[in-house]
Amino acid sequence: MASRTAAAAIVLAALVAAPFLAARSEYAIEVLFLIFLYGAMATAWNLLGGFAGQVSFGHAAFLGIGAYATTILISNGVSLWIAVPVSALLPGLFSLLIGVPAFRLRGPYFSIATIGIGEATRLIALNWTSLTGGASGLTLAGAPPMLQQYFAALALLVAAVGVAAWIRVSRFGYALAAVRQDPDAAETLGVATTVVKSQALFLSACILGVAGSIYALHYLFISPDSVFGFSTAVSFVIMPIIGGLGTVTGPLIGAVVYTFIREQLAATLANADLLAFGVLLIAIVVFEPRGILGIADRIRALRKRPAVTVADG
Amino acid sequence: MADPVLEGRGLTKRFGGLVAVNGVDIAVERGEILGLIGPNGAGKSTLFRLIAGVMKPSAGSVAFNGRAITGRSAHDICVAGVAVTHQIVRPFREMSVLDNVMVGAFFGHRPRPRGRARARAAAMEALTVCELADRAGAPARSLTLAGHKRLEIARALATRPEVLLLDEVLAGLNPTETDRTLELVRAIRERGTTIVMVEHNLRAVRGVCSRIAVLVEGRKVVEGDPDAVLTDQRVVDAYLGTAHA
Numbered sequence: 001m002a003s004r005t006a007a008a009a010i011v012l013a014a015l016v017a018a019p020f021l022a023a024r025s026e027y028a029i030e031v032l033f034l035i036f037l038y039g040a041m042a043t044a045w046n047l048l049g050g051f052a053g054q055v056s057f058g059h060a061a062f063l064g065i066g067a068y069a070t071t072i073l074i075s076n077g078v079s080l081w082i083a084v085p086v087s088a089l090l091p092g093l094f095s096l097l098i099g100v101p102a103f104r105l106r107g108p109y110f111s112i113a114t115i116g117i118g119e120a121t122r123l124i125a126l127n128w129t130s131l132t133g134g135a136s137g138l139t140l141a142g143a144p145p146m147l148q149q150y151f152a153a154l155a156l157l158v159a160a161v162g163v164a165a166w167i168r169v170s171r172f173g174y175a176l177a178a179v180r181q182d183p184d185a186a187e188t189l190g191v192a193t194t195v196v197k198s199q200a201l202f203l204s205a206c207i208l209g210v211a212g213s214i215y216a217l218h219y220l221f222i223s224p225d226s227v228f229g230f231s232t233a234v235s236f237v238i239m240p241i242i243g244g245l246g247t248v249t250g251p252l253i254g255a256v257v258y259t260f261i262r263e264q265l266a267a268t269l270a271n272a273d274l275l276a277f278g279v280l281l282i283a284i285v286v287f288e289p290r291g292i293l294g295i296a297d298r299i300r301a302l303r304k305r306p307a308v309t310v311a312d313g
Numbered sequence: 314m315a316d317p318v319l320e321g322r323g324l325t326k327r328f329g330g331l332v333a334v335n336g337v338d339i340a341v342e343r344g345e346i347l348g349l350i351g352p353n354g355a356g357k358s359t360l361f362r363l364i365a366g367v368m369k370p371s372a373g374s375v376a377f378n379g380r381a382i383t384g385r386s387a388h389d390i391c392v393a394g395v396a397v398t399h400q401i402v403r404p405f406r407e408m409s410v411l412d413n414v415m416v417g418a419f420f421g422h423r424p425r426p427r428g429r430a431r432a433r434a435a436a437m438e439a440l441t442v443c444e445l446a447d448r449a450g451a452p453a454r455s456l457t458l459a460g461h462k463r464l465e466i467a468r469a470l471a472t473r474p475e476v477l478l479l480d481e482v483l484a485g486l487n488p489t490e491t492d493r494t495l496e497l498v499r500a501i502r503e504r505g506t507t508i509v510m511v512e513h514n515l516r517a518v519r520g521v522c523s524r525i526a527v528l529v530e531g532r533k534v535v536e537g538d539p540d541a542v543l544t545d546q547r548v549v550d551a552y553l554g555t556a557h558a
Contacts, residue, residue, distance in 0.1 A: 171419045172431070178405055178416045185403040186386040188365060188396070190421035190472055 002063075012158065019150055029150055035259045036153035037214055041079055041161040041252035042239035044207035048200045049237065050246035051167060053180030054103075058114030060204040060233035061098075061121040062091035064214025068125065069228040071138045080144075088206040095129075095205035099198040103269050106183070115230075118309040122228035135225030157252075160207050164248045174201055180246070231274075238277055241284060244293030253292050317376075318343040319395065319476050324373035326359050333359045335531035336373070336550040341476065346498065346508045348522035349451050350515065352551055355528040357511040358400055361478050363535060365397035366390040375533070377476070396474035398465040400481045400511070404453040404551065410518050411449040413464060414471045421472020423523040431464050434472050441502075443467040443497060463497070470501065477501065483517055495521050527551070 019029055041063065048054050066087040073083040078187050102113050125132045132138065143149070167173040175196040177188035216222050226232070239258045244250025258277075263271040286292040317340040334356040335492050336492040341347050362368040364375050366387040374383040382390055391397075396417075405413050416434035418426060426432040431525065440446045443463045448456065456464060462482045469477055477496065483491050498521055512518045518525060519539045526536040529551040536541055542548060547551050 169429070171425070171429075174412070174416050174419050177408065177412075181405040181407055182403050183406065184367070185399065185417065188367065188391055189417040190388050190391040190397070191416065191418075191470055192388045192420075194384070 015154055016151075019147055026146070029146060031259060031263060033146075033150050033153050033171055034263070034310030035255055036150075036157040037211060037218075038235070038239060038259055039159040039214065039252045039255035040153065040160045040256045041208060041211050041236055043157070043164050044211065044245070045236035046205045046240040046246065047164060047167065047176075047204045048209075050251070051164075051173065051180065051238050052200045053129070054197055054200075055111045055234050055237065056114040056201075057111055057237065058098075058116070058121075059204070059208060059236045060228050060230070061118050062095065062208035063096045063212040063215065063232065064125060064217070064222075064224070064228035065094055066120060067216040068132060068212075069220045070211070070213040070216045071140055071222055072131065074140060075138070084210060084213045088209040091209035091212070094204050095201045096198060099194075099201050103194050115233075118153040118228070118233050119229070120223050122230075125224040125228050132224070135224065137221055137226075138214065140172075140220045143220055146195040149214065149218055156210055156214065161205070161238030161248060161252065163203060164251075168248055171197070172199070172216045187191055189215065190248070191275070238281060239296050243281060244291035245289075248294055249289055250293050257292070316343060317341055318331055318378060319509075320376045321360070321364060322374050322376075324360060324363050324375070325371045326356070326363055326368060328373045332531050334363060334370075335529075336494050337528070337531070337533045339526060339533065339536075341507060341509055342524075343507055344502070344505070345523045346502050346510065346521055348518040348525040349509060349511045349528065350513070350518060350525060351528035352532075354529040354530075355551075358480055359479050360528065361397055361509075363510060364390075365478060367397070380488040391472055391474075392423055394473075394475035395478065396421065396469035396472045396476070397478040398469050398480050398482060400484070402458075402461040402465050402488075404456070404461060404464055406452075406454045408453055409434055409449065410445060410451050410456065410464060413442065413453050414467050417555050419472035421469075421474075433494060435473075436467075439467045439471040440469060442500065444493070459487075459494070460492065463485065465503075466497065470506075474506060476507045476509065479508060479512075481511055481513065483512055483514050491517060511528070515543060 015032070020031060045056070045059050049056055057084065068089040069090050070083045073086060074080065077163050096119050102110060102117065105113050126135055148166040167176065175191050176184070178189070178191050179196055186193050212227060215227065235258065240252030242257050243252060243254030261276050262273045265276055284291055288298070290297065317343040321337060321339045324334055324337045327490065334484060337360060349360070351357055356472060357370065363370045363397065366389065367383050369384050374381055376382065377395055380471050382393060396458065405416065411433070415432050418432040418435040418439070426435060426469055428447070437449065440449055443466050445463050445467055448460065453464060466479070466482060483494055486494060495517055498508060509520070522539055525539045525542040527534045529544060534547050534551065535545050
């Protein structure tokens with residue numbers, strides 16, 4: 001535990017120093033920024049999808065609400081210090097609203113319902129033209145300096161991972177794990193399963209809302225298909241699965257892999273990244289459902305065992 | 314009965330056209346061990362689910378310590394002080410034995426324990442009572458059936474119930490395990506917990522229960538002293554069939 005904290009501190013210090021050491025490489029800063037942002041999104045999704053086992057395909061709704069709230073507020077002259085908290089709270093409130101009907105459903109039925117919720121928010125953004133600009137989207141005039149964006153994304157990631165690490169060892173974490181493994185047994189042991197799931201969804205939605213803020217301020221252009229898009233929602237699911245579902249560091253590892261594949265392949269061949277993610281997902285689900293962390297566990301186990309048994313392990 | 318700790322009145326559960334529990338009145342005396350017996354499909358487990366809030370009754374009411382708890386959620390009723398075990402064991406498979414019990418310790422009682430250490434201590438106490446303390450660190454899925462049944466009891470016990478509903482905790486156990494579990498049931502009662510147990514093993518029920526109620530086809534047929542109940546003609550007929558039907 002102590003060594004893990006030390007390792008995290010070293011990594012964090014390196015990331016804080018990175019923009020000053022690698023200041024000449026704008027590309028490296030951009031990639032790190034994207035990793036932070038996607039890492040925060042994946043970690044947020046994992047609070048509900050991994051810890052509580054409620055797989056949502058509708059989480060783009062929260063990113064989208066946050067992104068649109070920030071863009072609309074700032075375009076109307078509202079300060080960033082108000083726009084960002086509002087962009088966190090609006091998705092949070094929305095999550096409480098949709099949690100009531102959605103959490104009446106279980107397993108695949110819940111997941112299918114979240115697809116509907118995600119699509120509904122996309123269609124609203126598409127058709128509420130007076131507010132959202134419809135299909136042509138919204139633009140912002142100017143972005144904050146890249147260094148500020150970098151540290152904002154890093155701070156969000158640290159906050160998200162901090163929440164996840166706290167949940168892992170807390171009473172709340174026990175409740176989420178119980179809900180994931182057997183919701184009926186959890187109920188009969190005093191766990192208010194719907195309340196607990198709503199709390200996880202709320203935290204998840206708030207973090208994604210802030211991620212939406214940072215996204216909007218970085219790209220300066222948002223449209224229903226980008227922030228509310230189904231492929232965005234699916235990316236939140238892919239990253240934790242690649243890294244390790246329901247773990248603290250898994251979504252982060254997944255975000256690193258996801259960002260690299262996307263940056264490398266999307267530039268060379270259109271949609272090649274989607275093919276790569278498809279193949280990767282199938283491979284993981286078939287061979288090691290616990291993702292990269294699961295593979296690491298296996299390697300560690302192999303090393304510990306005497307050499308004779310390695311062959312049949 | 315002057316002061317029943319738990320009282321069901323006219324409890325009824327319909328599944329479409331089938332009436333699984335049909336107007337059952339049941340009163341549980343504080344500190345007793347009440348046996349609930351009956352042939353398969355008599356509605357015993359369903360009656361437990363109605364009391365524990367896992368299912369809502371179609372009609373009738375449940376009172377706990379004189380207060381209505383009808384229709385309240387299962388987690389509410391658990392916190393109020395009525396815990397239930399599952400006939401088909403439902404451990405949290407990815408957790409250790411201790412963590413399974415800590416869920417009950419964390420959430421099953423108000424005020425909630427402050428901090429992990431207290432929840433852990435409460436869970437260890439429940440495990441000790443259930444003679445599972447030496448397995449605390451083991452994965453729950455590694456337990457034997459007898460171990461799983463004890464884990465069900467330990468989890469429920471960690472919620473510090475006033476009334477414990479045990480659903481066939483003896484089913485599938487060999488005679489030695491059965492005797493150990495009956496000892497455990499007595500020990501829990503000695504600690505001041507009222508117990509209602511659904512059971513098929515009539516010899517075991519006769520040995521441990523202070524009273525017995527018999528359900529047949531969703532209705533309560535007879536209730537009273539174990540020896541009297543088990544020799545009652547209606548009970549014999551229900552179990553063995555009527556010779557002159």
